[in-house]
Each structure stands twice: as C-alpha cells, then as structure tokens.
Amino acid sequence: MAELNNCLFPDDLYYSLENNVWAQDMGDGSFRIGLTDVAQTLAGSLIHCKLQPAGKAVKKGKSLATVESGKWVGPVKSPFTGDILETNPAAESTPTLLNKSPYKQGWIVRIKPSSLDEDKGSLVKGAEVLTHYKAYMADKQVSGCIHCEGFEG
C-alpha cells in the first residue's frame, strides 16, 4: 500500500488521475471502479450516491454515478468506455461506505471495457501513482487525508 500524506493507494489498482477513481482488474475482463482516498477526502462525508443501472453503456469520462456530500455534488466519471455489468447496492444505500472503505466495500460499479488497451494507456499504476498524486494534491491544495476511526482503506 503506497501512502502520501496519509492518503492511501493500494498497489494492485490502476488509477485515473483525471477522474480521481481507481480500477481493479477482476481477472475476467471486467474492472471494479471506485473513488480514491483523495477523492473521498475532497468530497467530504457523502450523503447520496445514485448509480447508473447495470446494463448501461458508458463512454470514457462520462458518469457512472452521481455522489453528493454536504459541500459537493458531482459525477463519478468512468475511466473506460464499456458496459456496466454490476452495481454495488451498498454504495447507494450507505454512501458513507465510500468514505469509510473507498477501496473495498465502497466500490461503485463493475464495468467491462470495450477498448481496454486504448483506455488503459491513460491509467497509472505502481510507483508512478505517488508522483502523479503529489502534483495533483498540490494543485488541489489537499494537504493529506484524515480518516475516521474504523477506516478500512
């Protein structure tokens, strides 16, 4: 697990910096998508999460879900063009899961990319992640992440 000012970045995930989401290769051609620790920190405590339905086709950069906190409302943008195979009902019923467990219980959708090789080129993984996020956090003036007790990563 990589860490930058207490913001966590699991090593096995791909990161879309422009959309501030992660993508986990499920090994069957599909990817789970969720908000990064930085994204949930920037958003603050989430009160609503409205998911696009399973079966819907989405384009890269378009909305997979709309999330709302006390200070922000906005889309969770897809890092891939493809089809939504599955959604996480717990993310919709308990939006704070996206804060408490952004990389595990708080996943948002599972998507099957249709142009994987092309879209994967814009994602980062491994050592590159920290370099990119260091610049991103400086730009967004995010000093770091502070977690509630019980945070699961």
Place this chain on the structure above:
Amino acid sequence: MKEGPASVLLRLFTHPACAGCGPVVKSAWELHEAFKGRFELKTISLETKPGLDEAFAQGIKTIPTILLFVEGVEVERIIGAPAAGQLEQTLQKILNP
C-alpha cells in the same frame, strides 16, 4: 494534595460524520463539567478548512484524536475513542499529580 498545573488544555479533533466522535465529545464535556473547568476544552471540527489545517499541523491522521497540553506542552495523545475511564484517569493524573 499538590496543586495541579496552572494551564491544561484538551484539544479534541472531531467531525460530524465520524460515528465514533460524538460519544467522545459528549464524554469530554461531561468531564469538563465534573472537573469544574480545571482544564480548557477545545473541540476542533475537521468539517472546516481551519480545522483541517490545524489537524494537519498537529499531525493528526485519525479522528477522534485527543491532545492534552500542560502549560503549552503536549503531554498525552489519545488516538481513536478512548477506552471507558481512560480519559478521566489521564485527566486525574495530570490535574492531581
């Protein structure tokens, strides 16, 4: 009994969305009353930018976190919700040395 220190400050870092923070805030205020204001209590909400900045400046990584200062010097740091009686015992130790 020896006299306690002149200045004791309890700073409690919290957030309204932090489920474990509310009971700690309540307990801290109850102790403040029980000790008849012998220590100053300041709650810092991370909901606000100044609160967040202060938390980062103090190296806070998890909330709730309690910092206890005696005459301006940090003497105790309790990360996470303290066990039952832990905060009271800590305050007793500081206020009634």
